[in-house]
Amino acid sequence: MTEASMTKTDMSVSAFLMRRRGRGRFHWTDGLTYAYLLLGLVVMFVPVLWVVVSSFKTPANLAEFPPTILPFSAETAVVEGFDEPLPLFDVVGEDGETVRLAQIRRVGIQAQMIDPADPEAGRIVVPVENATPVRRVYLAFENYTNLLASSGNQIWRYVFNSLFITVVATVITLVMNSMAAFALSKYRFRGSNVALVSILATLMIPATVVLVPTYMIVAQLGLVGNLWGVILPTVATPTGVFLLRQYMLTIPDELIEAARMDHASEWRIFWRIILPLSSPALAVVAIFSILSRWNDFLLPLVVLNRRESYTLQLALASFQTEYGIQYEILLAMTTLTALPLACAFIFLQRYITTGIASTGIK
Amino acid sequence: MSAGTQFAAAAGAVVALPARLVEPVMYGLQRLLGIRRMPWVFLLPNLVAVILFALLPVFINVFYSVSGSDRLFPWDRPLVGGANYATLFDCDNFLDPSTCSRDLFWRALGNSLVFVPVQVTAMILIALLTAICLNRDIRARGFFRGIFFFPVMLSPVVVALTWQWILQRNGALNGLISSAGLTPVNWLVFPNTAFFWSVFVTVWAHMGFYTIILLAGLQAIPRDVYEAARMDSATPWRVFTRITLPLLKPVLLVVFILAVIRSVQTFDELYVLTGGGPGSATMLMVQYIFEVGFASQPRNFGLAAAASLLLGVALLIFTGIQMRISRSGRDD
Amino acid sequence: MASLTLDKVTKSFGAVEVIPGVDLDIKDGEFVVFVGPSGCGKSTLLRLIAGLEDVSDGDIRIEGDSVVSIPAADRGVAMVFQSYALYPHMTVRENLSFGLENIRMAKPEITRRVTEAATLLQIEQLLERRPKQLSGGQRQRVAIGRAITRDPKIFLFDEPLSNLDAELRVMMRVEITKLHERLGNTMIYVTHDQIEAMTMADKIVVLRKGVIEQVGAPLDLYNHPRNLFVAGFIGSPRMNFVEGRIEALGEHTITFAADGLPPLVLDGAVEGAATGAPVTLGVRPEDFLVSHAAEKGWPATVSIAEQYGASSYLHCTLPGDRPVLIHEPGQSKAGRGDVIHVAPPAGRWHLFDAEGLALGNPRLS
Structure with missing residues (x-):
C-alpha cells in the first residue's frame, strides 16, 4: 500500500498505523518491526501497569486465582439477623432459574445461602459451582490510606x-x-x-x-x-x-x-x-x-x-x-515509590535520553 | 524557554542565598592566593570527596583483606597476612564447591561466571535489536523509545517487587498459563527457573539504557553511507554486517564494557527478587560480599575485602584486555 | 585617552618565542592597525597589551605608567573580541552593564552610560534582546558598545570584522572610523586584511613572525615599502616581482636585466645601486604601461584576461615562465595568446637588494 494510493477519505486505522514517515512502499520488515515493538510494549509496560492495577484490588480480590484483570469487589447486602454484610451470589437453581442470594458461609463444595429479600425463608444449601459472585469494578483506595495508617x-x-x-x-x-x-x-x-x-x-x-x-x-x-x-x-x-x-x-x-x-x-x-x-x-x-x-x-x-x-x-x-502476606499494602507502596520518577520521566524524557546517549558516545 | 533554563532558574533560586555568602569568601581567596591558584580552590571540595570516599577506601580495602577479626577500625585489626585469601581458596577439589571451607564463595563465583556472560549477551542482542527497530522509519518513535527506556528509571526494589508479584505462585503469569490449560510453575522456587528469571528481570530493567546509547550510535552513522550502499545494490543483511556493525563497533565496545561491569555488580534486584535463593542458586559475588561483611554475625570484613579485591582485580583485567583488543582492532 | 609604549616586549610560550622583542610608540588618539599574515603574533601582541597574557620580558606603558603587573580589568583598556564574546544568556542591556555592576557603579550612572552607548551605536531598540536574536552586524555593535560603556583609555579590536559578510564589513569599517573620529580615543586594531588596514589606520604596523617589518601611514607603506615582505603584503592585487641584476647605471636611469628578458631601462635613480648587483624588481600591476604594438618593454603573453568592466586584469607570462599580473584601465582589447609589451613608467618601480631591503626610493631628476 503506497501513500499515493490512499486518499484522505479511505484512510483506515490500519493504514494510519502502517503508514511510514517517508515515502516508499510498506516492506515486510516494517511489519516485523511493528510486531517487535508491540511485543516490547507488552513486555515492558504491562508488568508495571499490572502492579498499579493490583494495588487497587481488595485483599480478597488479590487472593483469587487466576487473578482478575480489573480490580473487583464483591457486592454485599445487609441481611436481618447478621451483623456483617453478606456477599451476594447469582445462583442457578435446579429449575435453571437464576436467583440472587447472600452467602452466609461456605462448607467444602457446599455453601449456605439466604435470600436477602426474604430472610424468613431460611437457609438454602447450594453447590459452589452453581454460584457466581456478584461483583463490580472497585478501586480500593483504602490500600493507600491503610498504608499510611498502618x-x-x-x-x-x-x-x-x-x-x-x-x-x-x-x-x-x-x-x-x-x-x-x-x-x-x-x-x-x-x-x-x-x-x-x-x-x-x-x-x-x-x-x-x-x-x-x-x-x-x-x-x-x-x-x-x-x-x-x-x-x-x-x-x-x-x-x-x-x-x-x-x-x-x-x-x-x-x-x-x-x-x-x-x-x-x-x-x-x-x-x-x-x-x-x-x-x-x-x-x-x-x-x-x-x-x-x-x-x-x-x-x-x-x-x-x-x-x-x-x-x-x-x-x-x-x-x-x-508484610509478606499483606500484598495490598506492599503493592500500594511500590506504586507510591515509583510514582515520582514516573512523573519526572514524562517531563524529562528527552533530556535523560540525550544525556545517556552523550555519556555513552562522548 | 527550554526545560534546562527553567531548571537552572529554579536551582539558582534555591542556592542564591548561600551564593551571596560564598562570593565574598571566594573573592577574598582570590585576592589572597592570586588567580593562578584559584583552580585549586575550585577543585578542592570535589578532590577531597574523591580522595576520602573513592581513593582512600581502595587502600584501606587492601589492608582489610590482610587483617583479621571482626573489628571495624583498621587500627584494631591484627595483621593476618594472606589468611583471608587462603580461607577463600581453601578447597580440597576446586571443581566441587562443597569441598571448600567457603563453599558459598565458590558457588557465588560460579553463578557470576554463568550469569555475566549470559546476561550480557542477552542484553546486548536485545538492546541492539531494539535500537535497530527504533532507528527505522517508524511512527511514534518517541513513544516506543520511552516505553523501552522507562524501566531504567525504576528503582531496583520496585523492579524486583513488580516481577515477584507477577512470578509468584498465584501471580499473573501462572494465571495466564492455567487459563491456557497448562500447569502453573512455581517460578522462583526451582533453581533453573529462578536463574532464568534473574537474567530476564535484570535485562528487562537495564536494556533501555543500552538501547539509547546504541540508538545514538546508529543515528550517528551518516545517511549517505546507506544511500551509497543502496546504489551499490547491497542486500539489507550485507548492509547490516558490512556497514552498520563495523561503524557501530566503538559504541558496541563501550556498551559491552559498561554492561559487563554493571552485570558483575548486580545485587539489588536479585537481593529483593530471590534473596540469592533458592538455596544459593542466584547468589552472585556482590551479594556474597554483602552477606559476609554485613549480614552475617560475626561480620567478617577481612574476607569481604579479600573477595571484593579479587572482584576488582578481575574487572580491571577484563577492562584492560578489552581496551587492548579494541586498540589492536583499530590498527588494522 | 592615552599614549601607549611597548618597550622590548617579548613573549614565549614554553620554548617557542612568539614575539622576540617589539618596540612601538602609539600616540594619544591614534588609530593603529596591526596587520600581518596569520600566525604573525599580532593577536598575541594585542592580548599582551590587554593583559590577557603576561609578557615574558619587556615593559608596556600606558600614559607612561608600566602596566605589566596590573590585571587586565584595571588597565583601562577595553577589548572587542573576534567572536564578540557576548554573554549569550544575558540581554544586550545586561551585557553592557555587567562590567559596570562588577565595579559596583551606582545604578543611575550605569543606566546613563548604557543609554549613551546604545544611542551612539543606534542599538536602543535592541536592549532587551539576547545576542541570539541579533544579526552579525548588530552583535558587532553591541560588542563595541560594551567596550564604550567602560570608558576605556584605549580600545582594542581583535579582528572584529572577520565574521561579517563582505558588504557589512565595508559598512562597519566606515562606522568604526567614524566612531574613532567622534570619541577620539586611542584605538588598536588587529586584522589580517590589508584593505582594512589601508582604509582605517592612521598608522599601520606590519608584523611578520613577531617582528615589526615597518610602521607608517598607509600610503607611505604603499609607496615606499621598506622590504620585499611589506611590498608584497600591502597592496592588492600583490606586487609583481622579477629577480635579476643591475646591468648598467646611467645618470638618471638604471638598466635591469634578467635571464631570457630583454634589458629594461628604468627611469629614475636609487642610492646604493651598484652595477652587477643581484636585485629584485617590483612593479605593482597598476603601474605597468601596456602597449599592444610598440616594441618597448617586456613581451608578455596573455593567458587569461579578466574583464571587470571598469578595468581589466591580464594574467600574463613573461619569457622564462615568469607569471605577471597587469592592470589595464578600461576594457582591455587583449585576448588569450596575444603578446603585449609592458614597462613601468618613470619612478613607479621598486628595487630590492639580495637581503630583500628596498634600495631607497627612485628619484627622478
Missing part, C-alpha cells in the same frame, strides 16, 4: 528521608562537580591532568568493591544511621565532572576573557557566566543524580541501620519481609 505515619518519615538525601546530595553534587569541571576545563595549570585522571579513575572502582572501607570511613565520621552518611560518599561523581567538563570545554574562552576585562572575579565568572551557560549539562547531571540517589539501595542498606533513618527503598524492601 505505618503510623512512619511512611512520611521515609519519604522525607528519601527526599532529603536526593535533594541535598544532588545540590552538593551539582555545585562541587561544576566547580571541579570549571577548574579542569577553563584553566591551564600544573597538576590539572593529574587531578582529572585521579577523578576519572574512580569510574573504574565499583562502589561495591569499596563497600567495607566506605562504611568504615562513614563510621569514623560518626555518620552511621545518619542521612549525611549516605549523602557524602556519593557526591563526588566522576561522571558528573566528566560530563560538565566536556560541556564547559565548548564554552569559548573569549567569554571568560571578556568577563575578566569586565572586572568579574573568578567566582563571579563561574557563577554568572559558566554555570548559566552549562544549564543543559547541569540538567543531565541533576537527573542522573536524582535517579541514582532516589533509587540507591546498597549504601543506605549498610549505613542506615535505624528504622527512623530508612529511605523509601529500604522501607519497601523491609515491607516485603514484614
Whole structure:
C-alpha cells in the first residue's frame, strides 16, 4: 500500500498505523518491526501497569486465582439477623432459574445461602459451582490510606528521608562537580591532568568493591544511621565532572576573557557566566543524580541501620519481609515509590535520553 | 524557554542565598592566593570527596583483606597476612564447591561466571535489536523509545517487587498459563527457573539504557553511507554486517564494557527478587560480599575485602584486555 | 585617552618565542592597525597589551605608567573580541552593564552610560534582546558598545570584522572610523586584511613572525615599502616581482636585466645601486604601461584576461615562465595568446637588494 494510493477519505486505522514517515512502499520488515515493538510494549509496560492495577484490588480480590484483570469487589447486602454484610451470589437453581442470594458461609463444595429479600425463608444449601459472585469494578483506595495508617505515619518519615538525601546530595553534587569541571576545563595549570585522571579513575572502582572501607570511613565520621552518611560518599561523581567538563570545554574562552576585562572575579565568572551557560549539562547531571540517589539501595542498606533513618527503598524492601502476606499494602507502596520518577520521566524524557546517549558516545 | 533554563532558574533560586555568602569568601581567596591558584580552590571540595570516599577506601580495602577479626577500625585489626585469601581458596577439589571451607564463595563465583556472560549477551542482542527497530522509519518513535527506556528509571526494589508479584505462585503469569490449560510453575522456587528469571528481570530493567546509547550510535552513522550502499545494490543483511556493525563497533565496545561491569555488580534486584535463593542458586559475588561483611554475625570484613579485591582485580583485567583488543582492532 | 609604549616586549610560550622583542610608540588618539599574515603574533601582541597574557620580558606603558603587573580589568583598556564574546544568556542591556555592576557603579550612572552607548551605536531598540536574536552586524555593535560603556583609555579590536559578510564589513569599517573620529580615543586594531588596514589606520604596523617589518601611514607603506615582505603584503592585487641584476647605471636611469628578458631601462635613480648587483624588481600591476604594438618593454603573453568592466586584469607570462599580473584601465582589447609589451613608467618601480631591503626610493631628476 503506497501513500499515493490512499486518499484522505479511505484512510483506515490500519493504514494510519502502517503508514511510514517517508515515502516508499510498506516492506515486510516494517511489519516485523511493528510486531517487535508491540511485543516490547507488552513486555515492558504491562508488568508495571499490572502492579498499579493490583494495588487497587481488595485483599480478597488479590487472593483469587487466576487473578482478575480489573480490580473487583464483591457486592454485599445487609441481611436481618447478621451483623456483617453478606456477599451476594447469582445462583442457578435446579429449575435453571437464576436467583440472587447472600452467602452466609461456605462448607467444602457446599455453601449456605439466604435470600436477602426474604430472610424468613431460611437457609438454602447450594453447590459452589452453581454460584457466581456478584461483583463490580472497585478501586480500593483504602490500600493507600491503610498504608499510611498502618505505618503510623512512619511512611512520611521515609519519604522525607528519601527526599532529603536526593535533594541535598544532588545540590552538593551539582555545585562541587561544576566547580571541579570549571577548574579542569577553563584553566591551564600544573597538576590539572593529574587531578582529572585521579577523578576519572574512580569510574573504574565499583562502589561495591569499596563497600567495607566506605562504611568504615562513614563510621569514623560518626555518620552511621545518619542521612549525611549516605549523602557524602556519593557526591563526588566522576561522571558528573566528566560530563560538565566536556560541556564547559565548548564554552569559548573569549567569554571568560571578556568577563575578566569586565572586572568579574573568578567566582563571579563561574557563577554568572559558566554555570548559566552549562544549564543543559547541569540538567543531565541533576537527573542522573536524582535517579541514582532516589533509587540507591546498597549504601543506605549498610549505613542506615535505624528504622527512623530508612529511605523509601529500604522501607519497601523491609515491607516485603514484614508484610509478606499483606500484598495490598506492599503493592500500594511500590506504586507510591515509583510514582515520582514516573512523573519526572514524562517531563524529562528527552533530556535523560540525550544525556545517556552523550555519556555513552562522548 | 527550554526545560534546562527553567531548571537552572529554579536551582539558582534555591542556592542564591548561600551564593551571596560564598562570593565574598571566594573573592577574598582570590585576592589572597592570586588567580593562578584559584583552580585549586575550585577543585578542592570535589578532590577531597574523591580522595576520602573513592581513593582512600581502595587502600584501606587492601589492608582489610590482610587483617583479621571482626573489628571495624583498621587500627584494631591484627595483621593476618594472606589468611583471608587462603580461607577463600581453601578447597580440597576446586571443581566441587562443597569441598571448600567457603563453599558459598565458590558457588557465588560460579553463578557470576554463568550469569555475566549470559546476561550480557542477552542484553546486548536485545538492546541492539531494539535500537535497530527504533532507528527505522517508524511512527511514534518517541513513544516506543520511552516505553523501552522507562524501566531504567525504576528503582531496583520496585523492579524486583513488580516481577515477584507477577512470578509468584498465584501471580499473573501462572494465571495466564492455567487459563491456557497448562500447569502453573512455581517460578522462583526451582533453581533453573529462578536463574532464568534473574537474567530476564535484570535485562528487562537495564536494556533501555543500552538501547539509547546504541540508538545514538546508529543515528550517528551518516545517511549517505546507506544511500551509497543502496546504489551499490547491497542486500539489507550485507548492509547490516558490512556497514552498520563495523561503524557501530566503538559504541558496541563501550556498551559491552559498561554492561559487563554493571552485570558483575548486580545485587539489588536479585537481593529483593530471590534473596540469592533458592538455596544459593542466584547468589552472585556482590551479594556474597554483602552477606559476609554485613549480614552475617560475626561480620567478617577481612574476607569481604579479600573477595571484593579479587572482584576488582578481575574487572580491571577484563577492562584492560578489552581496551587492548579494541586498540589492536583499530590498527588494522 | 592615552599614549601607549611597548618597550622590548617579548613573549614565549614554553620554548617557542612568539614575539622576540617589539618596540612601538602609539600616540594619544591614534588609530593603529596591526596587520600581518596569520600566525604573525599580532593577536598575541594585542592580548599582551590587554593583559590577557603576561609578557615574558619587556615593559608596556600606558600614559607612561608600566602596566605589566596590573590585571587586565584595571588597565583601562577595553577589548572587542573576534567572536564578540557576548554573554549569550544575558540581554544586550545586561551585557553592557555587567562590567559596570562588577565595579559596583551606582545604578543611575550605569543606566546613563548604557543609554549613551546604545544611542551612539543606534542599538536602543535592541536592549532587551539576547545576542541570539541579533544579526552579525548588530552583535558587532553591541560588542563595541560594551567596550564604550567602560570608558576605556584605549580600545582594542581583535579582528572584529572577520565574521561579517563582505558588504557589512565595508559598512562597519566606515562606522568604526567614524566612531574613532567622534570619541577620539586611542584605538588598536588587529586584522589580517590589508584593505582594512589601508582604509582605517592612521598608522599601520606590519608584523611578520613577531617582528615589526615597518610602521607608517598607509600610503607611505604603499609607496615606499621598506622590504620585499611589506611590498608584497600591502597592496592588492600583490606586487609583481622579477629577480635579476643591475646591468648598467646611467645618470638618471638604471638598466635591469634578467635571464631570457630583454634589458629594461628604468627611469629614475636609487642610492646604493651598484652595477652587477643581484636585485629584485617590483612593479605593482597598476603601474605597468601596456602597449599592444610598440616594441618597448617586456613581451608578455596573455593567458587569461579578466574583464571587470571598469578595468581589466591580464594574467600574463613573461619569457622564462615568469607569471605577471597587469592592470589595464578600461576594457582591455587583449585576448588569450596575444603578446603585449609592458614597462613601468618613470619612478613607479621598486628595487630590492639580495637581503630583500628596498634600495631607497627612485628619484627622478
